Amino acid sequence: MRTQINVKYLEHPEIEEADSILRSCVHCGFCNATCPTYQELGDERDGPRGRIYLIKQMLETGDVSEKTQTHLDRCLTCRSCETTCPSGVQYGRLAEIGRGIMEVQLERPFQQKLLRWLIRKVLPYSRRFGALLRLGQSVRPVLPGSLKAVVPIKQVKLAMPAQQHTRRMLVLAGCAQPAATPNTNIVAARVLDKLGISLFTAPEAGCCGAVSYHLSAHEEGLEFMRRNIDAWWPHIEAGVEAIVISASGCGSMVKDYGEKLSKDTAYAAKAKRVSELAKDIGEVLFKEDLSQLQLQGLGRKTAVHCPCSLQHAQQLGGLVEQLLQQAGVELTRTQNGHLCCGSAGTYSILQPEMSQQLLTNKLADLTVGNPEQIVTANVGCQMHLGSKSPVPVKHWIELLDPQ
Template sequence: MKTSIDVKYLDHPDVAEADAILRSCVHCGFCTATCPTYQELGDERDGPRGRIYLIKQLLEGGDVSQKSQTHLDRCLTCRSCETTCPSGVRYGRLADIGRGIMERQLPRTPGQRLLRWLLRRVLPYSSRLRPLLVLGRMARPLLPTALAAKVPLAQPARRWPASRHSRVMLALAGCAQAAATPNTNAVAARVLGRLGIGLVPAPEAGCCGAVSYHLSAHEEGLDFMRRNIDAWWPHIQAGAEAIVISASGCGAMVKEYGDRLAGDPAYADKARRVSALARDLSEVLANEDLGRLQPAGKGRKTAVHCPCTLQHALGLSGRVEAILRKAGVELTPVQDGHLCCGSAGTYSLLQPELSQRLLSNKLAALTAGNPEQIVTANIGCQLHLASRAPVPVRHWIELLDPEP
């Protein structure tokens, strides 16, 4: 694709990268076949190719409007198009750059600005989100049915084992997961402990930065990244083997720390090291002897939901399924596994109608095989699916828990 970037954008630090991505697109349209929003809406501007043209138009100084912003807002950034693209177009990165520039150029309505500000002020902070969840649970009987379904049930606290192993890995506590499903990492620690690996939390590390970064508050997102690097660095210097991330959305972001902070001389080298050490939980388990686990409570028919971040951003499609089959879990078939469930970080709150349509499609696919439970690898997907699923929704690591 030929481009002619407007002179007013030439000094922008990310525009050269965006230009290179635009030039790699060959207009083939293969991406539209796997784009969830294009399949739902049938509008070229609600597919990757159309959105690429909208970003190109923006960077070339053409007229952009609120309609253009709406079409970019409707993008899930699921990156299914990247898996399909024969030219290797890095669409997710282009979308982040384009949205960031458009956010500064086109003012949003006061209501939109307030909602996005509230999301950035609450979701990345488990200490703020946790009491709100408590209040939501107390008020659940008074809430409308649809809203009450979004409030996750409380989890009884589970034991986090002490680390007495020579092999040590770090855990990312995260934000929403730490508040809504805090036992996920505790279970991961017990499972890894059975395999001779100590999983150590770094209390100062929190949100990976994805919430702010994907809401176009890029500098705010980078600050979260720097904070996590600072929290992990002493452990890395002490010999930590990996940074284990049990939420695939966070894993996708941490894997990009090296790229996002490449221009920061104080953090560039550290960020590259952190990204190199980042491992999705499934990557760790895939290389271990699962015969040592002897998990209990695994005999129920299970449907696996593979989050977009796991299969498209991290390229780990089928990894969880392979681990669970190896552990003896009976899996039911799932059609159209590449399509997004509609959670997509804050998408379910910002685009509720479209998100619910995608959720209906996903639940129909997941329950077609009559599973007794659904498992997934990302906290946002877990909560979104659980809001309407007819069967329990859990993190897949719970099936391997030696102490159910």
């Protein structure tokens, strides 16, 4: 694809990268076949190829319209198109750059700005989010059905194992997960404890930065990343084997720290090392002997939902299924596994109508084999699927709890 970038953008620090990505696209359209929003709406502007053209038009003319904003906002950034693309177009990165430029150039209506600001000031902060979640859980019995569905039932928190092993790994607590699904990391710690590995958190670490970064507050997102690096670095210097992440959405972001901070002279080397150490919990278990867990009672028929962040961003599709089959879990048939469930970070809040349609589609695809439960690898997907699922939804690691 030929480009002629407008002079007003030539000094933008990311314009060369955006130009290179644009030029790599051969506009074949294969991406549209696996784009959830294009499949639903049938509008070229709501598919990757069309959105690439919209970003190209913005960077060449220097102008951006509300229509362009609408079509870019509808993108889930699921990156299914990247898995499909024969030319290796880094669409997700192009969308980040394009949205960042658009956010500065075109002011949003007040209500949109307020909602995005509130999300950024609540969701990435575990205490704030936890307080609101506890309030919602306290009045959940009297909420109308639509609201009750999106408030997860409070979990009875399990006990963390003692720190007793020489093998040690950090774990990212995250922001929503400690309040919404606290047992995910606790069970991960119990599983690794059984395998001779101690899992622990760095209290100063928090949100991975994805919430702010994906809402085009890029510098704010980078500050979250720097804070995590500072919190983890003493432990990295002490020799931890890995930074374990059980939320695949966070994992895809932490694995990208090296790229995001590559131009920050104070953090570039540290960020690169953090990205090298970042591992999905499935990657860690894949290298261990799971026979030590001595698992029993895994007879319930299970459908596996592979989040977009695991299969498209981290390219780890099929890993969870392989681990669960190795552990003796009976997996049921699913279909259209490449399509997004509609959670997509904050997408379910900002684009509720499309999100709900994709959720309905995904649950139909997951329950085609009549499972007794659904498992996933990301807290956002877990909560989203659980809001409407006819069967229980949990994190897959919970099936391997040795206690």
